[in-house]
Amino acid sequence: MSKTESWGSRVGLILAMAGNAVGLGNFLRFPVQAIQNGGGAFIIPYLVCFLLMGIPLLWIEWSMGRFGGRSGHHSTPFILHNMDPKRALWKYVGVFGIFTNIAVAAYYCYLESWTLSYIWHSISGTFLDMGADGVAAFFTSYVDIGVSTTGIPYEAIWFWLICLLLNTWILSRGLSGGVEKMAKVGMPLLILFGLFLAIRGVTLKAGEHGAINDGTAGLNFLWTPDYSSIWKPSVWLAAAGQIFFTLSVGMGSIQCYASYVRKKDDIALNAMSAGWMNEFVEVVLGGAIIIPIAIGYLGIDKVKELTATGGLGLGFKTLPYLFTQWGPWLSAIAGVCWFGLLFFAGITSSLAMGTPVMGFLQDEFGWKRGPSAWMFGLVVLVLGLPTVLFFEHGVFDEYDYWAGTVSLVVFALFEVILFAWVFGMDKGWAEINLGADLRPPPVYRFIIKYVTPAILAVVFLGSLPGIWEKLTAPASPYLHASRLLLLGLYLGIALLVRKAYLNRKRHAHGLV
């Protein structure tokens, strides 16, 4: 995916970048975070963090990627190394940009496969006569792969393999022929499905189809502000965390996508367009679907109880049952829309996880596009198998914690220091403005240099007690094995980076 790859169109690039950012968290995590952190008042720290941390990180990652792409680098180890070639450290920091993508893809593809399976079950009417407890029990038995509720043995594994094959096949079609085409189809459909469900959710009427509240009661619950929460540091940490994860920053995938943009082409406006598109999906659509529908049928107390452990249960255990209240046809349509939008949100993100790995193999080892895509699929298959087989033992959550949470913050902190303090703000600011179709406000020079690193440092320090608690708490052999596997993955990639670096040196000295 290196020398011969390019984006087909500017809109395609923006949709692919927005698709990378939009994930299941936009619909399942954001509304739950808002409920738990001050209701409507949460939007204030949330948008402040977007302006002070999200936008700067988007500009930093887009410009780092384009800068690295000019020297033929499409993955973070050598994109970072290229910015400060004298220090060996950066290429090993850049390992995070490959490690995170593989490790997150390993469990994320499983999550994505649930949505594929639930689309099938929505169409085939599996949930129609199950009742609330039956639908919740279906999910539990689904992830306990030994139990089959539909007669297909090991159903969850089959759907996972289909999903993985689909991802790998699309990746093997290349950037404009696969990833971009998927984004051009998936993103408009996602927004269309989201609008349908949002309108349906908000216009729910108490007494119709068994609803006990109007849909607006859910909006009222979600948006009623508790302004006292603004003074709580935990709410700001939650807002910063949500912005961080929703934008897919700190992963290395934005740098990879941007590395295929030429020097004279804009990144400043592109980054804003993709970033605000993600915010639209999260705040406008994400806030108008799951909570209004759930409160319409279950009431506030029940929803508070269900969201105490996150939004996943509400999305997979509760919503399919609530859709059945709308009758067989509308419930099938709503199921396809809901799980379809989650599927498109998921696949446009998982495809972005494959491209840096493929870029690395192609740049450093001369692999062709097809074999590098299938190698990514194979590694994800091997690493993802424990998350499928031992889901109930917490392996899935363990991957999510170390790769999908801690690694992102660590990598983002390092990259902002590299960009603002080592590469330098003069060069960095010039890089952001190069070919720009939008003039970034000069105040962002100050924000990128001082404010963003400070916020990231606070987020990192704020997560240290949790990391310590996690490391010192008693853990099952499954969790220890997961940690060793992830550590092994990081070290394995670091060794490949070392080998690639030595190859480059040999080539530079004419020894090969």
Next chain:
Amino acid sequence: MNTSALILMLAAVLTVTGFMAYFFFRVLTTPPKPEPDSYSENDPEP
């Protein structure tokens, strides 16, 4: 809905939708850079 929830929701939704629409509109209306650019669909026919 109570007034404060309604005001906050409308302000957030309009702000986010407005910025998204504005930036996307600018992308759509900005003429492409002279070739060679980053996008293969702009390439001249061989």
